[in-house]
Amino acid sequence: xxxxxxxxxxxxxxxxxxxxxxxxxxxxxxxxxxxxxxxxxxxxxxxxxxxxxxxxxxxxxxxxxxxxxxxxxxxxxxxxxxxxxxxxxxxxxxxxxxxxxxxxxxxxxxxxxxxxxxxxxxxxxxxxxxxxxxxxxxx
Amino acid sequence: xxxxxxxxxxxxxxxxxxxxxxxxxxxxxxxxxxxxxxxxxxxxxxxxxxxxxxxxxxxxxxxxxxxxxxxxxxxxxxxxxxxxxxxxxxxxxxxxxxxxxxxxxxxxxxxxxxxxxxxxxxxxxxxxxxxxxxxxxxxxxxxxxxxxxxxxxxxxxxxxxxxxxxxxxxxxxxxxxxxxxxxxxxxxxxxxxxxxxxxxxxxxxxxxxxxxxxxxxxxxxxxxxxxxxxxxxxxxxxxxxxxxxxxxxxxxxxxxxxxxxxxxxxxxxxxxxxxxxxxxxxxxxxxxxxxxxxxxxxxxxxxx
Ligand SMILES: [Zn+2]
Numbered sequence: 001x002x003x004x005x006x007x008x009x010x011x012x013x014x015x016x017x018x019x020x021x022x023x024x025x026x027x028x029x030x031x032x033x034x035x036x037x038x039x040x041x042x043x044x045x046x047x048x049x050x051x052x053x054x055x056x057x058x059x060x061x062x063x064x065x066x067x068x069x070x071x072x073x074x075x076x077x078x079x080x081x082x083x084x085x086x087x088x089x090x091x092x093x094x095x096x097x098x099x100x101x102x103x104x105x106x107x108x109x110x111x112x113x114x115x116x117x118x119x120x121x122x123x124x125x126x127x128x129x130x131x132x133x134x135x136x137x138x139x
Numbered sequence: 140x141x142x143x144x145x146x147x148x149x150x151x152x153x154x155x156x157x158x159x160x161x162x163x164x165x166x167x168x169x170x171x172x173x174x175x176x177x178x179x180x181x182x183x184x185x186x187x188x189x190x191x192x193x194x195x196x197x198x199x200x201x202x203x204x205x206x207x208x209x210x211x212x213x214x215x216x217x218x219x220x221x222x223x224x225x226x227x228x229x230x231x232x233x234x235x236x237x238x239x240x241x242x243x244x245x246x247x248x249x250x251x252x253x254x255x256x257x258x259x260x261x262x263x264x265x266x267x268x269x270x271x272x273x274x275x276x277x278x279x280x281x282x283x284x285x286x287x288x289x290x291x292x293x294x295x296x297x298x299x300x301x302x303x304x305x306x307x308x309x310x311x312x313x314x315x316x317x318x319x320x321x322x323x324x325x326x327x328x329x330x331x332x333x334x335x336x337x338x339x340x341x342x343x344x345x346x347x348x349x350x351x352x353x354x355x356x357x358x359x360x361x362x363x364x365x366x367x368x369x370x371x372x373x374x375x376x377x378x379x380x381x382x383x384x385x386x387x388x389x390x391x392x393x394x395x396x397x398x399x400x401x402x403x404x405x406x407x408x409x410x411x412x413x414x415x416x417x418x419x420x421x422x423x424x425x426x427x428x429x430x431x432x433x434x435x436x437x438x439x440x441x442x443x
Contacts, residue, residue, distance in 0.1 A: 105264045107245040112222050114249060132245025133266055136331075 009034075010061065011076040012053040017041055019070065020051030026065060029055065047072070064092035068128075093120050095128065099137055106133040142251040142258040143435060146269040146305045151312050153438075157273065158280050160434035161427070168201065171433065174442050175204030181234035182208035183226070184261070185241040190403065191261050191270070194425070195238045198432035207234065212242075224253040231255040236439055257439040265301050270435065271402055272305040274428035279359060281427060282398045282420055287314040290356050294321040294383055295363035295408060297328040302402045303363055304332055311340045318344040319353045323382050325375070326365070350383050355392045360385070362401045362408050362421075386410040393418070400424055 015023060020038045029036050034057035044050035058077065066073050067089035077085040100116045101108045108114050108130070118128040118137055128137045140153060149157075164171050180199040182192050187210055196206045223241070227250040230237060237254065239247050240261040247260035247267075262268040280286055291310060293303050297320055307328075310316050318337070320328050327346065337344050347353060354360070362385055370376040384407060385399070401409060401421040413419050437443075 103244065105242070105244050107223065107241070107243040107249050107263075110243060111224065111246075111249055114224075130245070132248055133264075134244075 005081065006054055006056050006078055007081055009057050009078050010055045010059065011078060012055075012061070012066070013050070013074045013076060014044065014047060014072050015051040015053065016070055016072070017047065017049035017051055020053055023051075023066070023069065024053060026069070027061065029053070032057065032059065063089050064095055065098055067092045068095050068098060091120055091123060091126060094118070094131075099128070101130040101133060101135060101137075103130065103133050103135040106130060106135065108132055140438065142247075142254075142260075143269050143439065144248050144251055144258065144260045145267050146272045146309050148269070154273070154276060154309070157431060157434045157438060158277050160437060161277050161430040162281070164430050164433050171202055171437075173203040174437060175199060175202035175440065178202075178204040178236070178440060179234040180204055180206045180208075180436065181230050181237045182206060182210070182261070183230060183237060183239045183241075184208065184210045185212040185239070185246070187211045188240055188262060190425075191240060192238075194270075194428050195259075195261065195432055198429050198436060201429070202433055202436060204436075208238075223249050226250075227254045227258070236436060259435065259439065265299060267305065268301055269305065270428070270432055271302050272309050273431045273435065274424060275302070275306050275361070275400065275402070276309060277427045277431040278400060278420060278424045279398070282423075283358060286310070287316065289313075289315075289358045290317040290319065291359040291361060292319040292321055292350075292353065292357040293328075293361045293363070294350055294385075296326045296365045297322040297363075298326045299366065300363045303328075303361070304336075306361065307332060308336055311336050311342050316342060318342065319357060320344055320346045321348070321350050321353075321383065322346075323348055323379055325379060350385070351389055351392065354389065355394065357393065357397055359398045359400060360393070362399065362405070364402075364404070364406055364408060380406065384408060384410055385413055387412050387416070390416065390418070 018040060020040050024038050037054045039052040041049045042052050071089060071091050073089050075087055076083045095118045097115050099118055108116055117131040119131050121127050121129045129135060182195050184192050192210055199206050223246050231254050234256060236257045238259040238261045239250055241247060241263050244264040244266035246263050247258055251258040260267055260269055283289060297303050345353060365380050367376050397418045399419045403421060
């Protein structure tokens with residue numbers, strides 16, 4: 001794989017420097033059979049330094065996770081060497097099974113197979129609360 | 140409206156409607172005595188709360204309906220490890236509406252996601268207790284004939300007291316409401332309640348640790364219990380428990396038409412000498428609780 005260009009695939013750009021590997025893990029990219037490149041400390045006009053992930057295949061990416069982890073991330077979809085789509089991720093209104101409720105009195109602590117759902121309650125403060133017990137998620 | 144999980148589920152208009160129906164029930168009880176004939180209310184109390192359960196059961200009986208259920212988890216299948224979701228699906232086959240109390244926060248919401256019949260949250264841990272708030276609102280509406288233009292004093296445990304937080308949430312939606320928050324330093328209202336409810340709605344409030352300081356300004360005085368289980372050590376509890384005891388002498392400068400409320404049970408926050416004072420409304424409050432639950436059951440069952 002040529003690191004500079006991919007023919008068909010996805011470029012996850014503007015990742016905060018040093019966070020690329022974390023995102024690689026969270027998106028479970030290790031299980032893909034195509035080539036994946038994580039570039040760290042690339043020069044960026046916007047961020048100074050940034051990480052980039054290039055995936056040599058068009059896969060479904062969970063944008064909610066990316067939006068929650070780092071809302072500055074941009075995604076480029078590449079087809080036949082051209083960027084055919086470019087978009088910004090945003091803070092998701094709801095995140096499912098990414099963070100867990102830490103309140104021991106919450107129903108999620110005992111109910112089997114209940115998804116951990118957090119709801120965005122304050123966009124400016126990036127505040128998420130457990131859907132069930134309303135406990136604030138502390139980063 | 141299919142369920143009542145959180146007081147915020149209800150719009151001001153829906154609350155007005157419930158209060159209107161409750162008042163009509165009080166005036167014409169016979170008109171309602173068979174409204175729920177052949178209907179069954181299940182009271183699922185995964186933790187005991189005799190008072191709340193009796194209120195729901197009395198409400199259903201006065202509507203001519205029947206009740207079934209359990210009053211503690213050890214006598215239910217939960218003791219055998221059954222999930223809330225499963226319990227609720229089973230009980231839905233036997234009943235038309237469910238009132239549920241559970242020690243875990245959010246359990247009634249989980250129940251409502253799986254239930255085929257309406258769910259009423261009858262208290263989930265330290266989280267929500269919307270029918271208590273409705274009771275408080277009906278009491279105020281009946282005793283004061285309005286829900287706006289009022290100064291409310293809230294006294295006692297303002298930190299953990301969920302009834303206080305939801306009463307503030309509910310009252311903040313009406314015009315010209317002011318609060319006096321009376322508590323010891325250790326039990327002051329949490330910052331997020333101030334930021335997210337009071338400041339956000341531009342509500343005027345004062346904080347004090349002296350119950351008598353602003354008592355002459357109050358239209359409502361809402362006393363709360365300082366709960367032992369909230370404290371890590373006995374000493375703190377014993378010291379704070381007796382911090383505010385409302386008695387006759389503290390009421391000297393209060394308005395003649397003050398309304399004194401308490402969600403009950405009380406321990407010693409209100410001296411029994413106050414009970415005979417006309418301004419004491421906490422036992423009447425219990426009666427209002429039954430009527431508002433009757434109105435709520437009718438609304439959720441879609442019975443006019
Ligand atoms: Zn929770």
